[in-house]
Amino acid sequence: MGKWLNKKSGKMLGAVVLATSLIVGLAGCGGSNNANNTAASATDNFNKEGLPIVNEPVTLKVLTMRWGNMGDTFTQNQWLKDLEKNTNVKIEWQVVSSNDWAEQKSIMLASGTLPDIILGDQTFSDSDIVNNLSYFRPLDDYIDQYMPNLKAAMAETPELKKISTFPDGKIYSLPTRLPSRPKTKNQPVINKTWLDKLGLQVPDNTDDLYSVLKAFKTQDPNGNGKADEIPYTETGLGMDFLNPFGITDINANNMMVKDGKPVYYPITDEYKEALKYANKLYAEGLLDKELFTQDASMTSAKQQNADAPIVGFTNQWTPDAVFGKWSDQYVTIPPIAGPDGKRYNPGDPNGMSFNRNELLITTSCKYPEVAARWADQFYTNEASIQNFWGAIGTVIKKNDDGTYSLMDPPAGTSADAWYWDQSLRDFGPKYVSPSFEQNIKLSEKTGDGLKLQLDKLGSDYVTTPYPNVMYTADEFKELPTLTTDIDTYVSTMRAVWVTKGGIDEGWDAYVKKLNDMGLEQLMKIRTDAYDRYMSVK
Structure with missing residues (x-):
């Protein structure tokens, strides 16, 4: 099944065509290659540790929403391309536009046919998830067994677990901690x-x-x-x-x-x-x-x-x-x-950086342990900055002293627009350790770096907000x-x-x-x- 968003025209499929494609194209989620799926079902194809995640390629369908007609250029992020090569997990991206997503989402939830992974906190809301819990896998055991990066992040930053825990005490969606975010x-x-x-x-x-x-x-x-x-x-x-x-x-x-x-x-x-x-x-x-x-x-x-x-x-x-x-x-x-x-x-004394619902593994997914290990690759410092700004060598320069700096955007393009074009930006799982942030060098004149400078004027006076409860x-x-x-x-x-x-x-x-x-x-x-x-x- 092809991408839902044509990045050149930005035109979306009609509701009738979409309903048909959802039911037919997503049936048997886990990839369109049955041979791959059969191979993945064998125990010796899945590696609990190390890379590749699977010895024989497996395809997962990943759905994400983008603002307006942003398109899917972010899928060419070199880190994502390398991830596919190194893990043997092939991703069939299904990119939808916010302009038409409300109608599409209703059709999807009504039909109950979902892709393997839902990515981005704007794709499904708290109420979408809570009112359709049977569609989503509890992830606590997967985190414990297959996600050492996220598990370590939750130990270092307890806010990640607090924000991700649903009223029944389980975790259904994965969190993010965005890098270089202000308190104000x-x-x-x-x-x-x-x-x-x-x-x-x-x-x-x-x-x-x-x-x-x-x-x-x-x-x-x-x-x-x-x-x-x-x-x-x-x-x-x-x-x-x-x-x-x-x-x-x-x-x-x-x-x-x-x-x-x-x-x-x-x-x-x-x-x-x-x-x-x-x-x-x-x-x-x-x-x-x-x-x-x-x-x-x-x-x-x-x-x-x-x-x-x-x-x-x-x-x-x-x-x-x-x-x-x-x-x-x-x-x-x-x-x-x-x-x-x-x-x-x-603001928030913990930083304006935490969100939940950044990644969900659906009950339609046949290989949740593969999806969990794939998701865990996002929870390293270098992976996170490359999925927030863009790939090292494309948007980010890794300096000889171990620091990271952002390159200038192309002429006629704002820095923020460039980052959205080159990365998942605000959406998707990420974790940048607070101790790592000192290695990120941002311009103090514009964008994220400017806000961090201005933040110093008010950060000492930030109040504790009513949290993003569930x-x-x-x-x-x-x-x-x-x-x-x-x-x-x-x-x-x-x-x-x-x-x-x-x-x-x-x-x-x-x-x-x-x-x-x-x-x-x-x-x-x-x-x-x-x-x-x-x-x-």
Whole structure:
């Protein structure tokens, strides 16, 4: 069966053709060569240790999802080609596009005919897996018997096991620890050119920020003679704007951890005070009047306004990611101190680097021990960096002193686009040991290296996030109804209180309505999931 994505045209197969190909082409997963499969079934063909994994070639079907029309050029990564040669495990890649994957996925799960391996955490979600557990093999025994690299990684970094353990205590999907990831997520970014022109210092606390934004609004810092400056804009009131009040949320689920316990922060005093502060700024025109009505494209148009920079302050991953030709005017600054004198930065003290569901072995796969040993080859330092950036000799240069540096991308190509073209990038199993990261040399001016430099400004203030917990099938059934109603109401009232005020008068009724809508049950589900997560050793 051919690849599902034509990398030249990016056109996907129709649903009817796809349904037929799924049922016919994937029946008997384990490879299209029956002779190979028969050979693999003999005990003497499989090697529990060393390479090759099998003496006679075996073909495995590996499905992965890619964004948009990215295509399958990553399969030409030299490390992957060498892996096929060295292991005798031949891979038939089945590359699908995110544009059409939702429909294809529904057909696949309904038919129950899956390839041998599912790769990438965006391919199947937690709920896809939990609600279809019979399609996926528990991997605990395979890890113990056939995956020494992953087993050692889990011993060194327990977070890998915590994030991979499902509610029934078993591991169905394999994790990743991406290399050279920061601890911080978004950080405050300000127009330094405007500060310098107005003779202002970088704001240190919320009072300073108010004064600076007021100056941005009234003193024409872009010098075009127009009152077109927007001191702060975002698509909605980003929760990052509330960071100085102790509100941090990297998962957009209204949850945080305080004193070791899960907290639903939209009913906290800190949240209430943060919205009062936001209302004060909105009333004086310091927050974009279209804050709650614009979409991302409108926000981007303001950030990259053609004639002059018009945005003063925001929170971003890096300044160069959003401001286009004005990027040089913007700098990342330390977290703004709140009324309590403390600083809070959203992120993860363990690093923004962990994910689960990066590889699943299906129950359709006839040779799971072969698949497990193949997957384990990804869990070495050199394998991981080559599957995150690109192959050594193509994208990565291995230096004589044992360090690794990234080559410059081809002219006209961004570094990030090049890495996606050359590697699995964010997707798939990986593990880079924390001690190995000192050997990776990145440019401090762009991309991953720039973020690591900026990270130093906020890493000491990163809060412990509500973790990426796993829910049971029953919990997944309840969550959508609860979160849809509750989150919609919270968002609506946030917009009302920021734009019109009245939070003190309406607070008690707001909290009562949330409780009437099932907040207690939502918190029970979230707390139970948190306790399960924390109990994994």
